[in-house]
Amino acid sequence: EVRLVESGGDSVQPGGSLTLSCVASGLAFSDSDLSWVRQTPKKGLEWVASIYGYTGHTYYGDSVRGRFTISRDNAKNTVYLRMGSLKPDDSAVYYCVKGGLESPTVPIRDRYNYWGQGTQVIVSS
Numbered sequence: 001e002v003r004l005v006e007s008g009g010d011s012v013q014p015g016g017s018l019t020l021s022c023v024a025s026g027l028a029f030s031d032s033d034l035s036w037v038r039q040t041p042k043k044g045l046e047w048v049a050s051i052y053g054y055t056g057h058t059y060y061g062d063s064v065r066g067r068f069t070i071s072r073d074n075a076k077n078t079v080y081l082r083m084g085s086l087k088p089d090d091s092a093v094y095y096c097v098k099g100g101l102e103s104p105t106v107p108i109r110d111r112y113n114y115w116g117q118g119t120q121v122i123v124s125s
Contacts, residue, residue, distance in 0.1 A: 022096030033100030074077030
């Protein structure tokens with residue numbers, strides 16, 4: 001059974017930084033593509049970043065490129081999302097999902113079969 005467990009969500013001030021972690025089990029971690037997706041009541045689901053298993057290539061959404069960094073530690077079965085220069089618009093529940101840059105024509109909710117429980121990030125002064 002694939003299991004993804006996120007942690008690290010917190011309340012931070014604008015301009016601050018935060019690192020999210022996702023520990024995965026039940027999969028061949030080093031070969032697995034993994035992504036972060038976030039959700040807000042206003043915007044719905046938004047793809048944030050992906051990291052590929054075999055190549056380690058990374059990809060970012062336009063709204064976070066240059067501020068967020070996705071990385072992985074295969075020895076710890078963990079993927080990270082380092083978030084910097086945080087803005088109030090980054091406030092969301094962040095989910096770790098199994099998969100990479102899936103078809104953009106498919107709704108985000110249907111692109112990924114495995115999701116974590118989510119971790120809340122609040123950016124506010």
